[in-house]
Amino acid sequence: MEQLTTSLAPPRANPKPSVTNASQQVAGSVAKRLTNELMTLMMSSSPGISAFPKSDGNLFEWVGTIEGPAETIYAGLSFRISISFPANYPYVAPTIKFDTPCFHPNVDINSGAICLDILQDKWSAVYSVQTILLSLQSLLGEPNNASPLNTDAAAIWDTPDAFKMQLLKHYRPLKDSA
């Protein structure tokens, strides 16, 4: 009986050592890819987007900054996002959310979760941090109101004055410390 319950128990949290080794190897190649992406991102001077690993020990957690594109309602605002890469990146999309509250039809105002097709079902390994950041930047100016995550925001998108008021009510400017 006891055997039965143990077999039914959820798999142990700690994977076997051999699995760890394999995943470490994979992590090595992922780390290499991420290093390259960082290098490309640093060298390309795309205005208004930027990202960097949170700490020198962990290449899988990044912090990003997106400036609202000019001539949109978000112009002049900067948003901080967090990017978390899975161990099997780039086969699986990174998890991205807004840390700065962002009043936007496709962004959850509380959790910061983003509804963007390339981060979900349309993800492809050819995308990179840079393309994600660029997509997010353009998403700010051109929301997809057809599948809103924040229905309030989607509802008042067409009235810029009201939208701006809501946006600024939630927005908090970036602080210096990470």
Next chain:
Amino acid sequence: MAGDALRAQVTARWQEGFTRLNRAEPGISGLIAYSEAWNIATDFLRPRDISDPSDAPDLATVKAAFDLINRSRRLPVMLETYLDAICNQFHLIIQDIDRYLAEYEQSGDTAVVLQLVFRLVMWYRAWAPIEELGPTIRAAYTLTFQTRLFSILPPAFVRGFKALCASTLVPTAQHAPTMWEAFEVLGMTDRYEGIIASVGYERIEQYVRETCAGKWDTPCLEALRAWMTGQIVPWMLPMYAKGALNTEDARGMLQNVGSRFDFHMNKTLCDLRTSEIFDIIIDFPDSSGALQDLKECLQRVDQRAMLVQALRKANRKRLLHPGADTKLILSQYVATIRCLRIVDPPGVLLFKVADPIRRYLRERPDTIRSIVANLVGDDDSGDSLVDENEPIQPLQQLEIDDYNDPNWDPEPIDAGPDFRTNKPSDVISTLVSIYDSKDLFVKELQVLLAQRLLAITDENFEKVEKERRNIEILKIRFGEAALQVCEVMLKDMTDSKRIDSHVQSQKASILHPTIISRHFWPSLESSDIVMPGQFQALQNEYAKEFSTFKPDKRLRWLSHLGTVHLELQLQDRVVEADVPPLEAAFIELFSEKNIWTMDELIDGVGAVDRPAALRALITWIDLGVIKEDEVNTFRLLEVAEEAAPSSRIASVAVEEPMMSAAQQQLADQMRLYWKFIEGMLTNLGTLPLDRIQTMLRFAPGYDQTIEQLAGFMEAARREGLVVVRDGMWKLNR
């Protein structure tokens, strides 16, 4: 009771001794005869002063006496008494020695020493026992005599002895055979073998130094060997091959000592060449003889470490210091490569010697430039590093050991752990390998080529062909791909020529631009000067013609490059000059009005820094065309004036060359690091310096210390890019 026993024993002994001495003669007559014999014998044997003549004893009587003693078995005692007597009489010899040596000390004549030796032989002979006593007694005598003799010979004698031996090295020495005999008799050859050998060694050293020092053009070793055979071997013969019956015998006896002498000769020559090695390398290839010698000597004498040490020391002292020109260091390095390859083909010596040179060269800023300049044959002195006969080969990359190589040799025994066999690689490969990559060279090559191409004017356009030939040769070395950019640059030159002739055919112009493809040329020093007046008109006209010819392209003038041929028509004279564009621009401005201030002039040509402007104006002042009336105000001299002593004598900085490739690379790298710093500060807000340092780990090839980073950040702060508060850095925005 014990006393009785003792008494009995003594009596028995006494009786026995008596019987032996009395030999059963009646009464004590035997005993008397014995004492007589003893007296005769000791008197005969007693060492006498040889200066006193004495009558020859009657040999028959003496013999009979010895016989009697022998029969009484008293010979050992006799011998002891005799040897004691010798010791007692030795003061006679000491007197003689002192006398001779005093004379020698005074005159310094080795003949005196020789006389002393002969005198000693006389003493020895005079005191020697007669043959009839048998070899045992003779040997005992010789031993005692020699021991005694050597114990009293003062140091002065050893000096004299050495001098005497040395004097026999002169081939005219007559007395040599008898002298060696005398030495032999006295046991001096064995006793003073070391001294005699050292005489030989010293002679060899002296001779090698005399004949070979500074004589590097032909190998000396052959001649030295001949000299050894002719001079030293005959000298050695009486000593080391004594008693040799025939040449075969003598050769066998000499073999051991001969090889010692030969070794010494090699060692001496090796020492000499080692001390001269730096100059030998300078003299290369006129010193190949010396190098051959050195090679042979090193095989015999293991002094490779010493050679390395000597050369490294000489290099440090004479070559690797700020006073030496980079070109000089390079050519000495190349000569070192060639020389040490002769001495040690596997290259271990070279590797050890070259290491400090290479490290030093890497620190010099103009090393690459010098090498590249030499590659393209920049210096016309003809003193090329590259041997023209050496075939041009592609650069060799570091090879990993080929395990299938049937000719593989293990590394030489004295090779260090990081030794790399540089198989017969050519000099250029070796030079290029001073740096980790050849990219630096390719970049520098581009810069240099750009300079040279831009200096080409219509009159010497054929030089382009020369450059092309150079590049073709360099392609073999560096590979086609690496020099593609150079190829484009050369193509630009010919294209310019073609475009120019087309434009000229449409609308003749005195302007002949070189049209370059910006992306493929090294960053040229930029300048914002705008040519005034007629120059601008010319440029615009040309540009218009060009854009009709090539509609999709646009000319951007680099007005500050090139030369202008001017003819200035002034009231009283015509001045002709070939000047840089800035000078031309200024003088063009003077055609508008005669007096200009410095600031007006600078405004007139757009933007130019003051030193450059001043330099341009001084050119005209020197030509007597304008004059600085008061500070910063210039007047055109329509009528020539007496040249006033110029108040500003060319206090002008030398023209700065375009950024060297190494500097450029460093700047590129710092730009890359800055991007990373900017990235992390944007996203992570404020960071302390050590955090920035650890985060820069993400930047490829980051190798700066935290001190260097601090300096860099400080520079960025001065430029207003970042601010720092309480040790926390943040972007300034």
